[in-house]
Amino acid sequence: MEIRPFTASDAAAVSEVHRRAxxxxxxxxxxxxxxxxxxxxVVSLVAVADNQIVGHILFSPTTVADQGENVELVGLAPxxxxxxxxxxxxxxxLIQHGVEKCREAGADAVVVxxxxxxxxxxxxxxxSEYGLGNEYGxxxxxxxxxxxxxxxxxxxxxxxxxxxxQQEEQ
Numbered sequence: 001m002e003i004r005p006f007t008a009s010d011a012a013a014v015s016e017v018h019r020r021a022x023x024x025x026x027x028x029x030x031x032x033x034x035x036x037x038x039x040x041x042v043v044s045l046v047a048v049a050d051n052q053i054v055g056h057i058l059f060s061p062t063t064v065a066d067q068g069e070n071v072e073l074v075g076l077a078p079x080x081x082x083x084x085x086x087x088x089x090x091x092x093x094l095i096q097h098g099v100e101k102c103r104e105a106g107a108d109a110v111v112v113x114x115x116x117x118x119x120x121x122x123x124x125x126x127x128s129e130y131g132l133g134n135e136y137g138x139x140x141x142x143x144x145x146x147x148x149x150x151x152x153x154x155x156x157x158x159x160x161x162x163x164x165x166q167q168e169e170q
Contacts, residue, residue: 003097006044013053021080028078034164035060042074043101047090055081057094065157074102075161076112095122108151111144119143131156
């Protein structure tokens, strides 16, 4: 399996990955498309196996209300893997590579809203322990992974994702 940066020619295959990974829902593929169209993908990677895209992950900028410090937080969302390729390490590889690419891009921390048992394997911790909340009101499932020592030590507030996550289809 190869992990490589997303290219525009991957758009249709990535849309299909997310549609299939999320039981036919189109929300995630539309979010990916809107974030790419708005040039708001900090990191966007695909997993390729047997010359087919089998997974995708995207990280985009987030903001923190009342943030006194200049800290760059990125949100991991979405990550999708074709059903027939799940439980093969595709998602784990995408997350690990993606977090490293975010670090290389200068991000201070990554936030995610997801399964605590799954994401804790990658070093994510409950964000509320760091004084971070989110616009969705989630607590246990909202997590952060600092990318260097003290990355979120002086940051607290409500983390907000890009408006592309909220847009309704016309």
